[in-house]
Amino acid sequence: MEKMKLKMLYADIKSDIEIIENELEQALNSSSHILNNASIYLLQGGGKRIRPVFVLLSAKFGDYNIERMKNIAVPLELIHMGSLVHDDVIDDSDMRRGRETVKSQYNNRVAMYTGNFIFGKALQYVTDIEDPRVHRILAETMVELVNGEVIQIEDKFRLDQHLKDYFRRIKRKTALLIESSCELGAVVSGADEKTIRHLKRYGYFVGMSFQIVDDILDFTATDKQLGKPAGSDLLQGNVTLPILLMKDDPMLAPYLEKVASHGLTEQERLEMLALVRKSTAIKEATKISNLYLQKALREVEALPNHPMKKKLRDIALYMGKRKS
Amino acid sequence: MSATSITQAINTLQSNILQHVHHRALLQNVGQPTLQQEQLFFIQFPFLNETPMNDEQMKSAVAVGVVHASLLEHENVKETESTSKQQQLTVLSGDYYSGRYYQILAHTGNIALIQKLSQGIVERCEHQVRIYEQSHTLEDWIDSLTVIESKLIEQFYVVYNFTTYIELMKQSLTVIRLQKELNTLQQGQSGFLYKAFLLDGQAFSRDALIEALQQQIQQRNEQLQELLNNTKIDEELKQTIAQLIAI
Numbered sequence: 228m229e230k231m232k233l234k235m236l237y238a239d240i241k242s243d244i245e246i247i248e249n250e251l252e253q254a255l256n257s258s259s260h261i262l263n264n265a266s267i268y269l270l271q272g273g274g275k276r277i278r279p280v281f282v283l284l285s286a287k288f289g290d291y292n293i294e295r296m297k298n299i300a301v302p303l304e305l306i307h308m309g310s311l312v313h314d315d316v317i318d319d320s321d322m323r324r325g326r327e328t329v330k331s332q333y334n335n336r337v338a339m340y341t342g343n344f345i346f347g348k349a350l351q352y353v354t355d356i357e358d359p360r361v362h363r364i365l366a367e368t369m370v371e372l373v374n375g376e377v378i379q380i381e382d383k384f385r386l387d388q389h390l391k392d393y394f395r396r397i398k399r400k401t402a403l404l405i406e407s408s409c410e411l412g413a414v415v416s417g418a419d420e421k422t423i424r425h426l427k428r429y430g431y432f433v434g435m436s437f438q439i440v441d442d443i444l445d446f447t448a449t450d451k452q453l454g455k456p457a458g459s460d461l462l463q464g465n466v467t468l469p470i471l472l473m474k475d476d477p478m479l480a481p482y483l484e485k486v487a488s489h490g491l492t493e494q495e496r497l498e499m500l501a502l503v504r505k506s507t508a509i510k511e512a513t514k515i516s517n518l519y520l521q522k523a524l525r526e527v528e529a530l531p532n533h534p535m536k537k538k539l540r541d542i543a544l545y546m547g548k549r550k551s
Numbered sequence: 552m553s554a555t556s557i558t559q560a561i562n563t564l565q566s567n568i569l570q571h572v573h574h575r576a577l578l579q580n581v582g583q584p585t586l587q588q589e590q591l592f593f594i595q596f597p598f599l600n601e602t603p604m605n606d607e608q609m610k611s612a613v614a615v616g617v618v619h620a621s622l623l624e625h626e627n628v629k630e631t632e633s634t635s636k637q638q639q640l641t642v643l644s645g646d647y648y649s650g651r652y653y654q655i656l657a658h659t660g661n662i663a664l665i666q667k668l669s670q671g672i673v674e675r676c677e678h679q680v681r682i683y684e685q686s687h688t689l690e691d692w693i694d695s696l697t698v699i700e701s702k703l704i705e706q707f708y709v710v711y712n713f714t715t716y717i718e719l720m721k722q723s724l725t726v727i728r729l730q731k732e733l734n735t736l737q738q739g740q741s742g743f744l745y746k747a748f749l750l751d752g753q754a755f756s757r758d759a760l761i762e763a764l765q766q767q768i769q770q771r772n773e774q775l776q777e778l779l780n781n782t783k784i785d786e787e788l789k790q791t792i793a794q795l796i797a798i
Binding site for chain 2: 347380
């Protein structure tokens with residue numbers, strides 16, 4: 228259902244997304260059969276391809292040319308894919324989106340090589356663009372993405388953190404790559420500076436809203452919808468917005484203590500989930516996500532008139548309201 | 552060229568690299584990146600033999616060292632203790648260095664080197680993963696080691712038109728690596744080659760591999776000597792190569 232909604236939203240750029248999909252396949256072609264298999268397996272796992280979509284939609288505000296745009300849309304998706312492969316090593320995850328991870332199929336070392344191979348391919352691809360500004364933005368994004376993850380590890384099981392710590396973390400972890408997708412789409416297509424700025428800010432706000440929704444869904448969606456046990460973020464020590472909003476709830480305290488010391492039993496996990504779901508934290512977190520969404524919509528309003536404005540609005544609303 | 556100035560050049564590159572990858576949290580938890588002397592030497596080798604590096608070339612040299620450190624860091628990722636903070640930050644250290652090299656070159660606008668190095672990374676990964684692929688010969692594995700050790704520097708030489716030094720650099724780094732593999736085996740431990748044969752299920756005893764490696768090193772050393780004799784190289788640089796090989 229969710230996938231169908233998304234496909235409808237992509238309808239206007241469907242053929243171009245198919246071009247990107249084919250390019251991704253070609254980009255990951257390797258002389259090593261392990262890297263080939265791992266890459267094909269990753270591609271088959273799908274994903275929403277939201278980064279390429281944001282690149283292409285943003286590029287519509289400039290001089291749109293798919294042949295040029297694929298040189299930035301493909302690397303952005305590859306960087307996202309490569310970081311997921313390494314994330315699964317960091318989180319020791321065997322499953323992602325209901326499928327086995329590369330590290331589970333092979334081992335940690337192969338996952339490291341696969342991720343590095345994908346990063347290498349991404350940069351090889353993007354060097355078809357000569358504008359140094361594009362490279363500076365992308366490089367900055369890559370470094371900040373890692374910084375976000377380092378902070379996430381440092382903040383693990385830290386309940387004394389502030390909301391601003393959480394926002395700083397998700398900005399780097401998620402919002403930045405969406406922000407850069409919009410910015411780079413606009414820069415590469417030669418859009419004017421004012422438009423680039425609005426699209427960049429739009430991407431940032433959508434990204435923030437998207438990650439908050441993701442963090443809410445980790446508690447409210449089912450194990451099946453998530454493809455992993457609900458509450459996994461907290462079980463791994465990641466303190467996300469719903470927990471930060473109810474961390475002083477005495478009912479939750481014993482669960483938080485156990486998570487930090489020796490983990491939760493299955494029964495305790497279900498009790499903790501029930502507690503979070505019926506709390507006001509989910510509503511409050513949703514409200515905050517909606518605030519970001521409203522800001523994103525305001526940025527769309529400020530853009531020059533273009534049929535794609537409606538698409539940007541619809542996608543922001545879809546991402547901010549999705550159920551899985 | 553004196554021995555002191557060669558050591559100084561290696562130390563300068565090393566401290567420049569460390570400066571460019573400084574990260575408080577990573578330093579605290581994972582420590583400094585591993586920088587190999589032979590890599591630091593060969594990155595600069597043509598410049599030491601001809602004209603000293605300018606600022607832009609030094610930044611490029613730093614980037615090459617950073618990529619190498621990035622890929623070496625990921626060699627420290629273990630199959631056990633997967634969720635330890637140390638392991639998690641080891642993954643991220645490598646990723647951080649990888650982003651930093653790109654950032655350094657993006658700021659100098661050296662897109663050609665970004666292109667060449669990323670191509671080198673791809674090729675190197677393809678050879679690193681070969682350890683898990685089957686049915687290779689000793690020659691194949693050694694070819695892989697050559698790529699792992701020298702590809703990034705080769706790409707760097709290509710960008711700066713130092714192609715005449717490529718063969719010498721490749722041979723030297725291969726011999727150094729083989730010597731390290733041999734030392735590891737003789738100490739009763741397992742290096743890349745031994746693991747490769749074990750994973751491949753090939754019957755190659757430790758002693759047989761030691762013998763085969765000794766032969767390979769001797770052959771390649773002779774080829775290297777010939778190369779050194781036929782290339783116009785500063786005597787002190789030749790001495791340094793000899794010292795690096797005699798590990």
